[in-house]
Amino acid sequence: MPFTFKRLTLPEIIQVELIAFHDKRGFFLETYKYSDFAQNGITGYFVQDHISRSVRNVLRGLHYQKEPKGQDKLVRCGKGEVFDVVVDIRKGSPNYGKWMGILLSEKNNLMIYVPVGFAHGFVVLSEFADMIYKCTQEYSVENDRGIIWNDQTINIDWPIKDPIISEKDLKNPTLEYADNNFSYD
Numbered sequence: 001m002p003f004t005f006k007r008l009t010l011p012e013i014i015q016v017e018l019i020a021f022h023d024k025r026g027f028f029l030e031t032y033k034y035s036d037f038a039q040n041g042i043t044g045y046f047v048q049d050h051i052s053r054s055v056r057n058v059l060r061g062l063h064y065q066k067e068p069k070g071q072d073k074l075v076r077c078g079k080g081e082v083f084d085v086v087v088d089i090r091k092g093s094p095n096y097g098k099w100m101g102i103l104l105s106e107k108n109n110l111m112i113y114v115p116v117g118f119a120h121g122f123v124v125l126s127e128f129a130d131m132i133y134k135c136t137q138e139y140s141v142e143n144d145r146g147i148i149w150n151d152q153t154i155n156i157d158w159p160i161k162d163p164i165i166s167e168k169d170l171k172n173p174t175l176e177y178a179d180n181n182f183s184y185d
Contacts, residue, residue, distance in 0.1 A: 002030040005040040014113040044072040044136040059163035061121015062147040069140040070116035080129030081105035082122040090117040093184035117182040146172035
């Protein structure tokens, strides 16, 4: 199997290590195979892919889409290096408001599965980074939401202190005031 799967500190978040096959020509990397992913609890039907390129110190997030357009995501860094963050925003969850971070890079070939009910963001640590997403729902501007990156109740330990942030993301509310209709089942 060209993947290894591991549950992380937030148990719904699954790390996927992609196994690269190298030779003198370069490498081959399988990034998704439904049967292997389904055997490891990732059964979503992915309908849209995205790629974003960002320069050093850009922080994107914390993003999510509320229901009925909530998205499961498979996220990886295809070029460069990022500190990737996930926050549990499911009301009633024992992990509500808790976050975890992981280094994603082209060198470590790690991917994470982010299910519905979690906000996601990242900050670029390299000169630039290409982030690649697979999503189970198409982008919906009507359901696009966010939480401010420096919410004091979440208290994320970002590895940089003065990030570059979009005007849109600077207007995101705190978790307490976020438009969020996720609940823990």
